[in-house]
Amino acid sequence: MGGTKIFVLRIKDIIKIAAIAIAGLVILGLLVYLFIPRGGQEVPRPIQPAAMYMPGTYMSTIILNDRPLDIFVTVTANEIIAVEMTEMYESQRLLFPLFESAMARLSDDVLFYQRTDVVVHNDYPVTTGLLQQAVDYALGQAKICCTNGATLCCHDMPLCIHHETTHQH
Secondary structure, three states: OOOOOOOOOOHHHHHHHHHHHHHHHHHHHHHHHHHOOOOOOOOOOOOOOOOOEOOEEEEEEEEEOOEEEEEEEEEOOOOEEEEEEOOOOHHHHHHOOOHHHHHHHHHHHHHHHOOOOOOOOOOOHHHHHHHHHHHHHHHHHHEEEEEOOEEEEOOOOOOOOOOOOOEEO
């Protein structure tokens, strides 16, 4: 029983096995070449998005019933983090009852979508549109514009409803 064993291999099978082995080695070598950093080359770092805003709180003022109503927008370098308005005077609250609810809804939408061109709600489109313009103006002060490689603030946005603007850090 312990004799010599004879294996019969066909040349066709040997060629198939050799071709598969060579293809496997080529693929393995290609993967190593592509995914292992080579010496002397710097590993690329993820690209950071360019800052969109100058961080801070920006204000726009609407005059209602001869009294100011300030809209504040607070931003980080790439995010709108708060949209608020000052407490309304009693006379304003009586004459413009939709402002507080419109501002709450607009604030939620701006914070969720991170932009001011959100859909104006049909319940009070004029009120929401006026507040949206004020938020746009305050946010326009925070935006960073690039001209010829220089960073500039966009303070030249015209808005007929503002009375004064301030920048607070």
